[in-house]
Amino acid sequence: MELKYGSTLFTLDLPPKHLAGVIAPSPVVVDNSPADIIESALDGCYQYMSSFKPGEKVVIVTSDITRYTGSEIYLPLLVDRLNRQGIADGDIEILIALGIHRKQTDHEHQKILGPLYGRIRVTDHECDDHGSLTFIGTTSNGIKVSINRRAVEADHLILTGTIGFHYFAGFGGGRKSVLPGIASRKACIASHFTVLNPGEGNGKNRLAVTGNLEGNPVHRAMVEGCALAKPAFILNTVLGADKSIVAAFAGDWREAHEAGCRFYRERFAYPLTEKCDLIVASCGGFPKDINLIQAHKSMEYAAKALKDGGVMILLAECRDGFGNGTFFSWFRHKNLEEFEAALRAQYEINGQTAYSLLQKALCFRIILVSKFPTQQVEEMGMIQARTLDEAMELAVGMLPEEWRCYLMPEAGSVLPVAVA
Numbered sequence: 445m446e447l448k449y450g451s452t453l454f455t456l457d458l459p460p461k462h463l464a465g466v467i468a469p470s471p472v473v474v475d476n477s478p479a480d481i482i483e484s485a486l487d488g489c490y491q492y493m494s495s496f497k498p499g500e501k502v503v504i505v506t507s508d509i510t511r512y513t514g515s516e517i518y519l520p521l522l523v524d525r526l527n528r529q530g531i532a533d534g535d536i537e538i539l540i541a542l543g544i545h546r547k548q549t550d551h552e553h554q555k556i557l558g559p560l561y562g563r564i565r566v567t568d569h570e571c572d573d574h575g576s577l578t579f580i581g582t583t584s585n586g587i588k589v590s591i592n593r594r595a596v597e598a599d600h601l602i603l604t605g606t607i608g609f610h611y612f613a614g615f616g617g618g619r620k621s622v623l624p625g626i627a628s629r630k631a632c633i634a635s636h637f638t639v640l641n642p643g644e645g646n647g648k649n650r651l652a653v654t655g656n657l658e659g660n661p662v663h664r665a666m667v668e669g670c671a672l673a674k675p676a677f678i679l680n681t682v683l684g685a686d687k688s689i690v691a692a693f694a695g696d697w698r699e700a701h702e703a704g705c706r707f708y709r710e711r712f713a714y715p716l717t718e719k720c721d722l723i724v725a726s727c728g729g730f731p732k733d734i735n736l737i738q739a740h741k742s743m744e745y746a747a748k749a750l751k752d753g754g755v756m757i758l759l760a761e762c763r764d765g766f767g768n769g770t771f772f773s774w775f776r777h778k779n780l781e782e783f784e785a786a787l788r789a790q791y792e793i794n795g796q797t798a799y800s801l802l803q804k805a806l807c808f809r810i811i812l813v814s815k816f817p818t819q820q821v822e823e824m825g826m827i828q829a830r831t832l833d834e835a836m837e838l839a840v841g842m843l844p845e846e847w848r849c850y851l852m853p854e855a856g857s858v859l860p861v862a863v864a
Contacts, residue, residue: 445457445466445851445853446853447724447726447759447832447851447853448726448727448728448729448730448733448759448853449726449729449733449759449760449761449813449832450729450730450733450761450763451729451730454726454759454813454831454832454833455832456724456832456836456851458849458851461846462722462847462848462849463848463849463851464718464720464848464849464850465850465851466850466851466852466853467714467716467749467850467851467852467855467858467860468685468714468852468853468854468858469684469685469711469712469714469854469857469858470711470712472684472690472691472711474684474688474690474691478514478517478688478689479517479521481689481690481691481692482514482517482518482521482522482679482681482689482692483521484692485679485692485693485694486521486522486525486679486694488694488695489525489677489679489694489695492676492677492695493525493526493529493676493677494529496526496529496530496531496599496600496676497530498530498531498532499535500531500535500599500600501535501536501537501597501598501599501600502526502531502535502536502537502598502599502600502601502602503536503537503538503539503594503595503598503600503601503602504519504522504523504536504537504538504539504602504604505538505539505540505541505595505601505602505603505604505605505621505622505625505626506519506538506539506540506541506556506604506605506621507540507541507556507604507605507606507621507625508540508541508542508545508548508552508556508568509548509552509555509556509731509734510545510731510734510735510738510767511605511606511616511731512606512683512687512731512732513604513605513606513681513683514606514681514683514687514688514689515556515557515558515604516555516556516557516558516559517558517689518604518679518681518689518692519538519556519557519558519560519564519604520558520559520560522602522604522679523536523560523564533563533564534565536564536565537564537565537566537567537594537598538556538557538560538564538565538566538567539566539567539569539592539594539595539626540553540556540566540567540568540569541569541605541620541621541625541626542568542569542570542571542625543569543571543624543625543627543632543793544571544624544629544632544768544793544794545767545768547568547570548568553566567594569592569625569626571624571627571628571629571632572628572629574628576592576593576594577590577591577592577593577628578590578591578592578593578596578597580596580672580673581672583665583668583669583672584668585638585661585664585665586634587631587634587635587665587668587669588630588631588634589623589627589628589631589669589672590627590628590630590631591622591623591626591627591628591631591669591673592626592627595622595626595673596673600676601673601674601675601676602675602676602677602678602679603618603621603622603670603675603677603678603679603680603697604621604678604679604680605617605618605620605621605625605678605680605681606680606681606682606683607680607681607682607693607701607704607705607707607708608682608683608708608712608856608857609654609655609708609712609741609745609857609859610654610741611653611654611740611741611744611745611800612636612639612648612652612653612654612660612662612796612800613652613660613662613663613666614652614653614654614655614656614657614660614662614663614705615655615657615663615701615705615708615709617678617680617701617704617705618670618678618680618697618698618700618701618702618704618705619663619666619667619669619670619697619698619701620666621670621675621678622666622669622670622673622675623635623665623666623669623670624636624666624793627669631669632793633791633792633793634665635662635665635666635669636662636791636793636796637791638652638661638662638664638665639652639661639662639796640784640787640788640791644785644788647784649661649662654744654745654748654859655709655713655859655861657702657705667698670697670698675697677694677695677696677697677700678693678694678695678696678697678700678701679692679693679694680692680693680694680700680701680704682704682707682708682711683857685728685853685854685857691704691707693707709859712857712858712859713858713859713860713861714858714859714860714861715861715863716748716749716860716861716862716863717862717863719749719750719751719754720749720750720751720754720847720848720849720850721750721751721754721755721843721844721847721848721849722750722754722755722756722757722839722843722847722848722849722850723746723747723749723750723754723755723756723757723849723850723851723852724757724759724832724835724836724849724850724851724852725742725743725745725746725756725757725758725759725851725852725855726742726759726852726853726854726855727739727741727742727758727759727760727855727856728742728853728854728855728856728857729761730761730763732856733759733760733761733762734761734762734763734764734767735762735763735764735765735766735767735768736760736762736765736766736767736771736801736814736816737766737767737768737771737794737797738767738856739758739760739762739856740797740800740801741856742758742760742852742855742856743756743758743760743801743804743810743855744800744804745852745855745856745858745859745860746758746852746855746860747804747807747808748859748860748861748862749850749852749860750808752807752808753807753808753809754808754809755808755809755810755811755839755842755843756804756808756809756810756811757811757813757829757832757835757836757839758810758811758812758813758855759813759832760812760813760814761814761815762814762815762816763815765816766794767794768794770792770794770795771794771795771797771798772798772820772823772824774786774792774794774795774798774799775798775802775823775824775825777802778825780799780802780803780806783798783799783802784799787799798824801824802824802825805824805825805826806825809827809842810825810826810827811826811827811828811829811835811838811839812826812827812828812829813829813830813831813832813834813835814828816828
């Protein structure tokens with residue numbers, strides 16, 4: 445089997461006696477082209493766009509380069525609908541929902557906008573630029589929400605992105621375009637902090653898990669923040685394993701997102717009857733393995749199918765390194781109790797991801813195939829390898845004689861779920 449790593453491939457052939465199966469999303473049969481799928485979804489938004497008037501300002505929020513969404517396909521179609529409604533190009537702005545991520549390069553803007561690049565104004569959100577932020581209200585649990593001023597001052601705010609699993613918000617897409625997408629750093633941090641139960645040492649909320657929205661405190665905070673921004677409507681895609689658009693959901697920002705989440709879970713959860721000794725997981729190549737913070741999602745999902753003390757090989761190039769300058773510094777904490785105390789004392793979103801990674805590094809033996817120096821990988825509690833062959837040689841030495849293995853060629857896109 446070929447497994448993606450950055451922009452290249454590794455090949456792995458396992459003896460049948462060791463292969464327990466391939467954990468992959470169920471094929472989604474699509475009869476229409478990506479453009480037709482988007483057009484059909486937008487047809488259902490006529491009731492929202494019919495109130496848009498010439499001269500009004502429209503801001504469209506979309507994701508950054510770390511989350512491929514099909515934006516180069518859907519943004520031109522959405523802008524065309526706005527043009528037909530009388531909204532001129534000069535009154536449309538695309539706002540990149542960076543959250544706390546780095547700014548985008550011109551080349552990345554071009555990839556996101558496709559044929560709209562150079563035609564429609566594009567701006568990166570800056571979570572620390574207080575002059576560009578506006579306070580819009582407070583959530584029920586006290587989060588003070590400030591978001592990008594452009595979104596607030598626009599006559600109409602449209603949210604776009606893609607729906608997929610998220611390891612503690614349940615799902616991406618929808619309300620995440622606002623909080624954390626275009627929110628202040630303080631609001632981003634506060635919304636993510638809800639992943640922890642109140643009280644020192646009480647750990648992570650059991651409902652803040654992959655694929656769950658019901659009772660999820662992180663989801664609730666994001667929903668309340670989004671409601672304060674009053675979006676006109678959303679357009680969210682669902683992508684297949686090959687990153688093609690297989691479905692789109694548009695309309696009411698809450699209802700369309702929830703419908704998309706139901707669709708995603710039905711097709712991208714894998715029924716698991718037993719756990720294995722070894723998992724070989726690829727994030728799915730670039731950009732899913734652009735940095736370690738993004739690659740952690742694949743690690744999280746792969747861990748669901750692994751026995752305690754088992755071995756995981758994670759293929760994650762991480763050409764952009766960790767994904768945040770403070771991420772690696774959190775691994776000065778070597779045990780979870782000390783780590784949690786530090787996280788509560790000075791919460792950082794990336795600290796939460798580091799905490800989750802350390803949990804898995806302490807529970808399993810994780811061999812990371814990446815571009816990181818060996819010393820950094822070991823500091824994070826993992827084992828470094830440069831190639832899949834090298835990783836397999838290391839893994840076999842750690843496994844029982846009759847070991848069994850799952851392969852996950854798109855580990856960032858499929859959630860193993862135990863069934864009775």
